[in-house]
Amino acid sequence: QVQLQESGPRLVKPSETLSLICTVSGGSISNYYWSWIRQPAGKGLEWIGRIYSTGNTDYNPSLKSRITMSVDTSNNQFSLKLYSVTAADTAVYYCVRGVPPDLDYWGQGTLVTVSS
């Protein structure tokens, strides 16, 4: 059974960088797409971007200028960096495995709060 676990700081100051890592267990990170999705409290899902195990990426056009995603196949991990954060970036962040249109394995999610 594939499992995903998000890790990283839960509190980030405005204008700084949000950094998260997703560790995949129970299966290989190779040959799959891996996405980050976020959900502000009481709101819907927003796709942030995805990375293939070879490193190819697609990003949400509305966030593209502030995102970098990377993959570390040797440690079965992938990561997200979101730059210049504001309070609007406060959300639960999920890491997810997916082959369009299906998002089949989700992490438990981690709440990241942007506040000084």
Place this chain on the structure above:
Amino acid sequence: QAGLTQPPSVSKGLRQTATLTCTGTSDNVGNHGTAWLQQHQGHPPKLLSYRNNNRPSGISERFSASSSGNTASLTITGLQPEDEADYYCSAWDFSLSAWVFGGGTRLTVL
């Protein structure tokens, strides 16, 4: 980012049937398939159906998905209290090269 359109809420009685809809375009729902997700409060979403109509292992047969043109539907028969949740549709948009979601439908079982 253009999204898919879902009704914000649906209410049905116990043991009744609910049909949730999701409208997109030919760039996403119409030609490239839709998936449905169920989310209970405080939990991550769970995949209910994939590739238009296939149920993952462990998902009840009471859940079935279909699509026609640019609209996808999720039908839940014999509604149970545990079906009360938020339901999201998702699709890959080939013109945007981006995953798009519906705004979610909150299903209330009366």
